[in-house]
Amino acid sequence: MALIMFDLDDTLVDQKAAAQMWATEFADDWNLTADQAMHLADALDDRRPKDEVFARVISEFSLALTADDAWRAYRNRMPELVRCSDDDKAALDVLRSEGWKLGIVTNGMRDNQEGKIRATGLDRLVDGWAISSVVGARKPDPQIFESMSRQLGEPLSGWVVGDSLEMDVIGGSRVGLNTIWLTTDVTELARHDVEPTLIAPTVASAARSIVSNGNGQSGLRNEPI
């Protein structure tokens, strides 16, 4: 048996769409302009710690609200806004029935990330999760992948599936895992010195590739993107 570690945001759940919804709600509540709402949504899409994002944006908007309060409201609401597709959920079921152990390795705060995992039902479809605020290390730090492996009681071998070249593909490669980069646009590859094992457009597609390729390296095929 081997492990498959999935990223959460914009891999198993539609983080970007949910953050845009949250930005729209927040803009309505605080009478922000359309430009400010767009600026907030863009800032939330940055792959940076959200405490930094909220500190910057809330000070720019000059609202009668602390960055900490805004960040907490965001973490409370996001689990209600994210979705995981039925196809991706079915794919996780298939992988488990094929004998794979599944984990979620995600950067973020426990309340928000665990809230999203439970609200979408992913808690019943995987064997565990490692959240950076709990582990004390953020992807691409090897410690978070090693922590997931220990927690699941499996050697560190198998796959990492995620939408970030920097966090998921580079992070997974560093600890010797095969990697599947989720994307529909491969142009970003030119800006990084990294080669994912495979490329796939969705988790369901990545799962099909893993089932057909197993843990071996021979005859690896990308799904059409």
Ligand SMILES: [Mg+2]
């Ligand atoms: Mg991601």
